[in-house]
Amino acid sequence: MSILIDENTRLIVQGITGREGQFHTEQMLEYGTKVVAGVTPGKGGQEVLGVPVFNTVREAMEATDANTTIIFVPAKFLKDSIMEAVDAEVPLILTIAEHTPVHDMMLCRRLAHEKGLRLFGPNSFGIISPGKAKAGFMAHKIFSQGPVGFMSRSATNCYETVFMLTNRGIGQSTCIGIGGDMIPGTTFVEALPDFEADPETKAIVMIGEIGGDAEEQAAAYIKEHVTKPVVALIAGKNAPKGTSMGHAGAIVGEDGSGGAEGKEKVLKEAGCYIAESTEHVVDILAEILSK
Amino acid sequence: MKLLEYQAKEIFEKYGLSTPKGTVIDSKEDVAAKIAQAGLSYPVVIKAQVQVGGRGKAGGVKFADSGEEAQSIVDTLLFSDLKGLKVNKLLVVEKADVAKEWYLSILLDRKTNGPVVIFSAAGGMEIEETAKTNPDAIVNVPVNPLTGITAYFVNYVCSKSGVGMEYTKVLGELLTKLYKMFIEHSCMLAEINPVSVTSAGELVAIDGKVTVDDSALYRLPDVLAYRDAIEEPPLVVEARSFRFLYIPVSTGRVAVMSNGSGMLMSMIDLLSKKGVTVACALDLGGGATRDRIKEAVRIELSTPGVDTIFICIFGGITRCDEVADGVRMALENESSDKTVIIRMEGTNKDAGMEIVNSTKGAISVGGIVEGVETVAKVLKGGDAA
Numbered sequence: 001m002s003i004l005i006d007e008n009t010r011l012i013v014q015g016i017t018g019r020e021g022q023f024h025t026e027q028m029l030e031y032g033t034k035v036v037a038g039v040t041p042g043k044g045g046q047e048v049l050g051v052p053v054f055n056t057v058r059e060a061m062e063a064t065d066a067n068t069t070i071i072f073v074p075a076k077f078l079k080d081s082i083m084e085a086v087d088a089e090v091p092l093i094l095t096i097a098e099h100t101p102v103h104d105m106m107l108c109r110r111l112a113h114e115k116g117l118r119l120f121g122p123n124s125f126g127i128i129s130p131g132k133a134k135a136g137f138m139a140h141k142i143f144s145q146g147p148v149g150f151m152s153r154s155a156t157n158c159y160e161t162v163f164m165l166t167n168r169g170i171g172q173s174t175c176i177g178i179g180g181d182m183i184p185g186t187t188f189v190e191a192l193p194d195f196e197a198d199p200e201t202k203a204i205v206m207i208g209e210i211g212g213d214a215e216e217q218a219a220a221y222i223k224e225h226v227t228k229p230v231v232a233l234i235a236g237k238n239a240p241k242g243t244s245m246g247h248a249g250a251i252v253g254e255d256g257s258g259g260a261e262g263k264e265k266v267l268k269e270a271g272c273y274i275a276e277s278t279e280h281v282v283d284i285l286a287e288i289l290s291k
Numbered sequence: 292m293k294l295l296e297y298q299a300k301e302i303f304e305k306y307g308l309s310t311p312k313g314t315v316i317d318s319k320e321d322v323a324a325k326i327a328q329a330g331l332s333y334p335v336v337i338k339a340q341v342q343v344g345g346r347g348k349a350g351g352v353k354f355a356d357s358g359e360e361a362q363s364i365v366d367t368l369l370f371s372d373l374k375g376l377k378v379n380k381l382l383v384v385e386k387a388d389v390a391k392e393w394y395l396s397i398l399l400d401r402k403t404n405g406p407v408v409i410f411s412a413a414g415g416m417e418i419e420e421t422a423k424t425n426p427d428a429i430v431n432v433p434v435n436p437l438t439g440i441t442a443y444f445v446n447y448v449c450s451k452s453g454v455g456m457e458y459t460k461v462l463g464e465l466l467t468k469l470y471k472m473f474i475e476h477s478c479m480l481a482e483i484n485p486v487s488v489t490s491a492g493e494l495v496a497i498d499g500k501v502t503v504d505d506s507a508l509y510r511l512p513d514v515l516a517y518r519d520a521i522e523e524p525p526l527v528v529e530a531r532s533f534r535f536l537y538i539p540v541s542t543g544r545v546a547v548m549s550n551g552s553g554m555l556m557s558m559i560d561l562l563s564k565k566g567v568t569v570a571c572a573l574d575l576g577g578g579a580t581r582d583r584i585k586e587a588v589r590i591e592l593s594t595p596g597v598d599t600i601f602i603c604i605f606g607g608i609t610r611c612d613e614v615a616d617g618v619r620m621a622l623e624n625e626s627s628d629k630t631v632i633i634r635m636e637g638t639n640k641d642a643g644m645e646i647v648n649s650t651k652g653a654i655s656v657g658g659i660v661e662g663v664e665t666v667a668k669v670l671k672g673g674d675a676a
Contacts, residue, residue: 076509098576101507103477106405107436114437139637154553159605160659163636180552183404209556212401235556238563239540246536246552246574248506249401254344277561279660 002129002174003194010036012069021072033133036064057088068092079104095121119185124177146171147202149195161278173201180247188218209250210236215263223270233275234260295340297382299499306472313384323358340380392485406434412454414485477507536574543568546591548602584617604635611643619650
């Protein structure tokens with residue numbers, strides 16, 4: 001098992017004929033992901049790497065048995081593309097674009113959730129279940145199959161940790177790019193039940209950041225509902241206040257709200273292991289899993 | 292992007308919100324004539340257009356009863372330094388007719404993942420005090436982004452805040468206009484404090500704070516045009532021209548660089564734990580070609596006091612030889628006391644390492660923790676010398 005993405009994933013790539021869309025479709029196919037359709041308005045009827053292209057998501061859904069879509073379009077077109085996927089009722093919608101207007105995501109999140117659809121990202125590498133399938137642009141060579149579930153607001157910190165973990169012979173069940181924006185389609189607390197229910201996942205890693213209260217919400221949930229060990233890393237302890245640290249969501253208020261110390265405190269109280277660095281995450285996991 | 296007060300008010304006006312009659316002054320010549328030309332009557336308020344907290348207490352807000360008095364205030368205040376920021380513009384407005392002062396804002400709230408309206412009948416300078424002593428006097432209501440501001444929403448705000456149902460019409464109009472602006476201008480925050488309730492029962496925005504989402508600036512040409520008027524550190528502006536994000540952090544000899552914000556934060560955390568203060572951070576974003584790396588290194592090394600850079604690049608498709616070559620090119624143009632410590636992972640790693648090892652002033656490391664140790668060692672060596 002694993003969660004969200006696996007050998008049963010039948011993927012649509014929105015924006016498949018673009019440079020990024022095409023390149024990463026090839027990568028995903030190589031990895032074994034079943035890409036069943038592409039969507040680019042005006043390019044319907046063509047094929048990209050043997051994948052049929054449709055003009056609209058609705059047509060792709062009518063013609064194939066797709067159950068997931070990943071959107072490779074620039075941020076300024078993302079809102080329309082998500083709305084199209086929501087209207088076509090694709091159950092799982094993944095977004096990756098950087099610099100998406102937060103108002104666009106606020107609206108899309110609401111629309112997707114009203115219909116009971118899963119929405120992830122943006123500003124994310126996607127989702128990978130190593131050895132099974134990937135939907136995203138992550139460098140898949142560093143991942144390996146195993147018992148650790150990952151969810152991360154940062155791509156670079158996740159890569160770094162996974163790279164060291166794989167080198168230590170510890171694999172991953174599923175890695176989710178939550179994304180670094182202020183309003184993600186799915187927050188930590190919304191992904192936790194999936195990991196808790198997945199028999200393959202033996203430990204959960206949560207790579208959080210300063211800003212917002214996603215980690216605090218996760219802590220409250222973990223305390224009541226999560227039986228598996230959770231290792232948490234919070235980046236940005238020493239970031240200057242009132243300055244967004246590149247990720248739009250990573251900002252501590254002038255009053256100290258969203259700070260790392262508060263997050264670590266409640267996570268610790270909820271029974272999580274608190275890691276000081278990506279390397280420390282790996283050490284903690286090695287110890288937990290050897291028990 | 293945080294707008295200056297006069298900019299926020301110009302946008303308010305576009306949405307039909309009333310603001311005090313005023314004019315912007317950016318030179319010391321003929322102040323009285325300019326005030327007369329704008330049709331303002333005395334007394335007037337002269338407000339420094341800088342983004343500092345406690346502007347009034349810092350001497351950035353003055354009152355004038357005559358043209359001569361206004362001229363002398365402008366002579367001192369314009370181009371002066373207010374809490375470290377240069378005052379390039381002054382806003383001169385008529386002193387408002389204030390019967391009551393309210394507080395109103397709309398902000399994007401991360402708890403509810405949507406807009407929240409905050410209102411209080413006790414506005415003005417006391418709002419922060421009210422928040423502490425009488426938080427119940429502040430109404431905090433999430434807005435459903437699919438419906439926007441409705442009549443029952445306004446009824447709730449008026450009823451709950453105790454301001455009274457007689458204000459549903461005027462407050463409803465104000466809130467609807469402000470919300471329209473908030474949505475159409477992709478605001479993170481739109482605040483009016485105070486809202487003045489005039490003796491005629493009209494609502495006027497005495498002061499305004501507006502923060503617009505940087506990611507939405509591409510579709511807001513009116514806001515983008517304001518950016519030049521906002522004081523920004525020159526290196527931030529220069530870095531932006533290369534599509535880099537440059538973040539001033541503190542002061543010190545060390546700068547950090549990466550292709551991701553999460554990694555930058557981790558680097559700063561680990562260095563701080565070692566007692567090393569970081570002067571600045573630079574996010575390269577995607578596409579680390581040698582020419583871009585060279586510019587990034589140059590920009591960080593031109594930060595006052597910085598002589599050491601720690602670079603962490605982790606990307607499957609980033610070519611390490613490109614990164615190393617960029618560092619080599621940059622170091623060739625620098626004096627010999629500069630050090631660049633590099634941790635990189637990706638394609639052509641061996642070729643990259645070879646370039647690093649043959650470049651004077653460049654040190655390659657195997658991981659982020661080793662990199663932090665190396666930075667600390669380099670700093671010590673520098674001190675000893």
